[in-house]
Amino acid sequence: MSTFKERLAGAVERHESLVCVGLDPVPERLPAGISRDAEGIAKFNHRLIEATADIACCFKPNFPFYGALGAPGFEALKKTIDAVPDDVPVLLDCKVGDIGSTADRWAHMVFVELGADAVVVNPYMGTDALTPFLEYEDRGVFVLCHTSNPGAVEFQRLSLDGAPLFEHVVRRTLEWDETHNNCGIVVGATQAGSMARLRR
């Protein structure tokens, strides 16, 4: 089986694209003619995926936009992921992380039950909270480092030995990637200074 990084690189190359299509649907904003419920969301996403799959390198549904609609929302998410062509990977955004047995259930939900290719996780609880995700070595694990929102400065920029917390997270993520070769980092596009510093 190919790795997530290989599948992503393949889609980038074939479609000459760095576009990741977000799928964060809100029923109230669906166009006329589509029912404003979980079923409508599945239908809308299906059309969106058909219209963009040849110019996208990735699709990124956001879990709570589906979970907020209950079991039918969960079903709509599953249908959405199934509708993405096999040659374009799916990154499920849910930003979770928990102790071993619980993280194991999250990873099962994301990778087995929903069949996503990659996930976004939260590093606050440390290595053992992410290991159950990392052990799916054919999937990708994106670790929140420095996020784009105003509150990102409150903890992520606190400083130790001259380095902000998010740089400690980046360093640890590089270690996880060394072991599992399946990590990415999340740095908000509003954090241009941090991004420049991290690239060096």
Place this chain on the structure above:
Amino acid sequence: MSTFKERLAGAVERHESLVCVGLDPVPERLPAGISRDAEGIAKFNHRLIEATADIACCFKPNFPFYGALGAPGFEALKKTIDAVPDDVPVLLDCKVGDIGSTADRWAHMVFVELGADAVVVNPYMGTDALTPFLEYEDRGVFVLCHTSNPGAVEFQRLSLDGAPLFEHVVRRTLEWDETHNNCGIVVGATQAGSMARLRR
């Protein structure tokens, strides 16, 4: 409407109990005679709740144990929460947190769709990632501070600007509680030293 803190204090007093009953079901471990699927989980939880509701001050289901079973698991979680008597609050463990519009969807899932009384959240992204939860002022918001797992030392104990990260989180949580009067903190029972320090 009463606050979460009032409802919790009421259950503690009426049942003379500090016992919070965890509901983290795994189908493979259900007793004989109960189907090893989402329906079996709902039935098992129902019996467990009936057997313990008069000696519990709270029930705490753990989201991914249900999410891992897909839409039927979500339905089983909803049935489980509905089965808890109104005078005992339900704390949904999911340890999430995200930017505004996404956190709004998480909060809707937890408090409206599932009807939980309280939630566990992750503070890494800062205030605006938790505000949508905090604004449900009749519900409770427990913030991860110092967790019980081995990886807790990796980031939570980093000494940032003179204090461990988890103390910065505690201080910020006290501010959120000052504004919304609905916060709690999570400190693992393995962190006795930190707990003693925080109590002072």
